[in-house]
Amino acid sequence: MSNFLPPSVQVWIPEIIQLFYLLATGVFIVGIKRLGSPATARSGNQLAALGMLIGVIVTLFDQQILSFEFIIAGIVIGSAIGAFAAKKVEMTAMPEMVAIFNGFGGGASALVAWGEFSRAAPAAFGIQDLVTIGLSILIGSITFTGSFIAFGKLKGFISGNPVTFPGQNIFNLLLTLCTFGLVGWFAVDPNAQIAFWLIFGIALLLGVLTVMPIGGADMPVVISLLNSYSGLAAAMAGFVINNNLLIISGALVGAAGLILTNIMCKAMNRTLTNVLFGAFGGSNSTTGSPAADTDRTVRETTPEDVALQCAYADKVIITPGYGLAVAQAQHVLKEVADKLEARGVEVKYGIHPVAGRMPGHMNVLLAEADVPYDQLYDMEQINPEFKSTDVVLIIGANDVVNPAAKTETGSPIYGMPILNVDEADRTIIFKRSLSPGFAGIDNELFYRESNQMFFGDAKDSLQKLSQALNDV
Amino acid sequence: MSALIFNLFIFVLASFVGFELISKVPPTLHTPLMSGANAISGITIIGALVVAGQTGSIYAQWIGLVAIIFATINVVGGFMVTDRMLEMFKKKDKKEDTDE
Numbered sequence: 001m002s003n004f005l006p007p008s009v010q011v012w013i014p015e016i017i018q019l020f021y022l023l024a025t026g027v028f029i030v031g032i033k034r035l036g037s038p039a040t041a042r043s044g045n046q047l048a049a050l051g052m053l054i055g056v057i058v059t060l061f062d063q064q065i066l067s068f069e070f071i072i073a074g075i076v077i078g079s080a081i082g083a084f085a086a087k088k089v090e091m092t093a094m095p096e097m098v099a100i101f102n103g104f105g106g107g108a109s110a111l112v113a114w115g116e117f118s119r120a121a122p123a124a125f126g127i128q129d130l131v132t133i134g135l136s137i138l139i140g141s142i143t144f145t146g147s148f149i150a151f152g153k154l155k156g157f158i159s160g161n162p163v164t165f166p167g168q169n170i171f172n173l174l175l176t177l178c179t180f181g182l183v184g185w186f187a188v189d190p191n192a193q194i195a196f197w198l199i200f201g202i203a204l205l206l207g208v209l210t211v212m213p214i215g216g217a218d219m220p221v222v223i224s225l226l227n228s229y230s231g232l233a234a235a236m237a238g239f240v241i242n243n244n245l246l247i248i249s250g251a252l253v254g255a256a257g258l259i260l261t262n263i264m265c266k267a268m269n270r271t272l273t274n275v276l277f278g279a280f281g282g283s284n285s286t287t288g289s290p291a292a293d294t295d296r297t298v299r300e301t302t303p304e305d306v307a308l309q310c311a312y313a314d315k316v317i318i319t320p321g322y323g324l325a326v327a328q329a330q331h332v333l334k335e336v337a338d339k340l341e342a343r344g345v346e347v348k349y350g351i352h353p354v355a356g357r358m359p360g361h362m363n364v365l366l367a368e369a370d371v372p373y374d375q376l377y378d379m380e381q382i383n384p385e386f387k388s389t390d391v392v393l394i395i396g397a398n399d400v401v402n403p404a405a406k407t408e409t410g411s412p413i414y415g416m417p418i419l420n421v422d423e424a425d426r427t428i429i430f431k432r433s434l435s436p437g438f439a440g441i442d443n444e445l446f447y448r449e450s451n452q453m454f455f456g457d458a459k460d461s462l463q464k465l466s467q468a469l470n471d472v
Numbered sequence: 473m474s475a476l477i478f479n480l481f482i483f484v485l486a487s488f489v490g491f492e493l494i495s496k497v498p499p500t501l502h503t504p505l506m507s508g509a510n511a512i513s514g515i516t517i518i519g520a521l522v523v524a525g526q527t528g529s530i531y532a533q534w535i536g537l538v539a540i541i542f543a544t545i546n547v548v549g550g551f552m553v554t555d556r557m558l559e560m561f562k563k564k565d566k567k568e569d570t571d572e
Contacts, residue, residue, distance in 0.1 A: 028512060029489065035505050036497045042558040045508045049551040052515065059518045065525030070537040074524060078544020085545070086552035091560075097553055098507045105546035109516040111539035115523035119532045128476040227506050230513040239479050241519045247479055248486040249515040255490025256509040260502060353499055360502030367560040373500050374563055 001068075002061045013061055020058040021245040027051035028249055032256070038373055055245055091368040092325045095358040099151040099223055102230045106143025109233035113137045113240050114200075122190035129240065130190050134183035136236035138203045143229040145207030150222055153211070154357055160216030169277050172209050175202055214275065217322070217399075219357045221264045221275045228257025260359050267353035267379075269405075269416040298434065301452035303461070306393075306428055307468035310336075313390035315346040317382065319419050320362050321355045323396015323431070327458035333395065334369040336462055339469045349375055350382035350392075350419050352400035379419060386423040394421060395430045396458050402443045411441060427451045430461050504557050511550025517543035 002013050028051045034044025065071070082101075089097045113136035117125070125133070152158035179202050186195040214222050235250025265272050310316055318337065324330060337347045349371065355362045363376055377385075386392065394401055397419075404411040405418045421427050422445055431453065434446060445451055454461050497505050520543050524536025 029493065032490075032493050032509070032512070035501065035508050036494065038498070038500060038561055038563075041501055041504055041561065042555065045504065045511075045551060045554045045558055048508060048512055049555075052512070052517075052547055052551070055515060055518050056521065059521045060525075062522055062525070064522055066527045067525055067533070070524040070533050071521055071540060074520070074537045074540025075544050078541040079548045081541070082545040082547065082549030083552055086549045086556065089553060091557075094503060094507075094553070094557070097549075098503070098510060101507070101546050101550050101553070102510050102513075104542040105510060105513045105516065105550075108514065108520055108539045108543035108546065111535050111542065112516055112519035112523055115532045115535035115539060116519070118535060119523065119526060119529050128474065132476070224506065227510055227513075230510065234513045234516040235483055237516045237519045239476070239483075241522065242475055242479070243518060244479070244482055246515055246518060247483050249512050251483050251486035252490040252493070253509045253513040255487045256494045256505060259491060259494050259497075260506060263502075351499065353502075358503055359506060360499055360504070363500040364503045364557055364560075367557070367562070370560075370562070372563055373561050376500060378499050 001065065002063050005061075010063075013063060017058050017061060018244075020054055021243070024051040024055040024058075024245055025248050027054065028252065032252060090328075091330075091365055092328050093155075094364055095219060095223060095356075095361060096151050096154040098358060099147050099154060099226065102223070102226050103144050103147025103151065105230040106140045106147060106226075106233045108140070109230070109237040110137045110140025110144060110200075110203075112237045113140065116240050117190075117196075125190055127187050130187040131183060132236060132239035134186045134199055136233060136240050137199055138179055138183060139229055139236055140233040141200060141203035142207040142210070143226055143233050145204045146211045146222075146229070147207075147226050149208050149211040150219060150226060153214075153216055154219060158212075162215045163212040168209070168213060172206065175206055175209070179203055179206065210276065213277075216357070217354075218268075218275050220354050220359050220361070221261055221268070221272070223358050224257050224260035224264055225272075225276075226257075228254050228261060231255075231257055264354055264359055267417065269413075296447040298446050299452045301428065301454050303454075303464035303468040304471075306452070306454060306465055307472050309426060309428070310340055310345065310391050310393070310465075311343055311469060311472040313340075313345055315348075315385075315389045316340055316391045316393060317348050317350050317386065317389050317421075317424070318393045318395065319350045319352070319355075319397050319401060319421060320366070320395045321352075321397025321400060322357060322361075323398075323458050325356055325361065325365055325396070327396065327460075329395065329459035329462050330365045330369040330371075332459055332462040332466060334366070334371055336466050336469065337371070339466065347375070348377055348382065348385070350377050350379070350385075350421075352379055352397070352419050355397055355400055379417060383420045386420045389424040390426060392421045392424045392427045393430065394427060395462070398431070398443055399441065401427075401445060402441060403445055404441060404443070413441060421445070422448065422450075425450065428454055430454045430456075430458050432457060500561070504554050504561075507550055507557070508554040511547055511554060514543045514546035514550060517547055 031048030231253025238246025
């Protein structure tokens, strides 16, 4: 595109492009900053999109770009697919969507490195270039397949249980070391085609092998981590093509992903190593004591009874979990909350940081149902309030309210911060059955005097409750 | 200073900026932050444009084409879906004033 400009301007194009990249960098930083507060978040995202647009447009003036057929075709196809997916996706399917977009980003970074390498004869590259090309392909490919496996697990195509085989961790570790060795070989001898393809192949395989053993409920950690990887992959691609805009943006995303990963790990009181290599839990885990303990009984309740208790309460707290998303019950839940508020009951939502399948999953679902965000409370904010609460409605959540995390030192979830629902006068658990949650741990709360069980699909149960509230 | 070292400086400093910028995001915004950041990682599209637009190697151009498609899905989809989410985040509005 630069040849449309007068020659006197053309001389300056590389500098001008860099200055615009600098501008785009600034816009990204301000955009991310604004994403940090609910009031400014939307404009922050739009700013970031503007930064991207600036970056793309000025790049088209790059003097290396001489043909536009592939560019136009690529942008048209990619935009159509991206826009279609973004418009169509259900809010409950957001974790899958984020995972798959992430995979495409990582894949693109690997392809950029590959394309850059295949532009010229291997001998034209210095060792430093080759190392960055190798690493970019490595990280990009792991992100690509890893994200697709995460997508499959979230979508249910692939079992949400940890899929393991004996010696898996050792095997993965050896493979990882092996790829680093290959990157070294490739850097010293770029003509070694086999090294190049092995890096590609093993990295793709590693993405699969490292995500397969991770249980469904650990997905918030994995998605955050893959997000961080996709940033790193972009930064690596920036090293390959010597582009500061890519390096900076990639580093920002990498940092964001790492922070979220860390927050999620803390919220589960687990280390990242434990999440990645522990193969912890699964949706149908067979460990843990079965719920059929004969000497303990649960109190089952009816919609009418729940309606009565809630309607005459002063304060009700709702603690949602993944079950709410599965049942797509967020709208009915809001309906119930509205009816209670209309009666003068104070309704709040207590959200555990790892409730759901990605960071902030519940917040997005409830926002979709028009629940104002100032009615949603974090764990630290809501925990002191349970003591003064009449009724807690626990909807599709289990481990995040299990008192064993506080009391039973032997329990696998011991030490995990939980919502202190057991301090409330009454808890009502909306659940399909007595089966233990993903961690496979029995929940002592079920059998407490103060607890009642409301069995059934969350959406059906809430609909019944909503109807019963009409008659109270 | 070699280009690699210079780039490393940029990378490390930018990472620190990232940590500072993001460390205090409220949980409500974790999902939009993640999907917005995810869209930004599609910045790799800039590399893809150069690979697909040069005319030295048709083989590289095809790779560039796929890279552009992937990156554009990431960018366009990511920003749009984030906007869709953020559009829903509202403060309490007037209709709830009737509550106690």
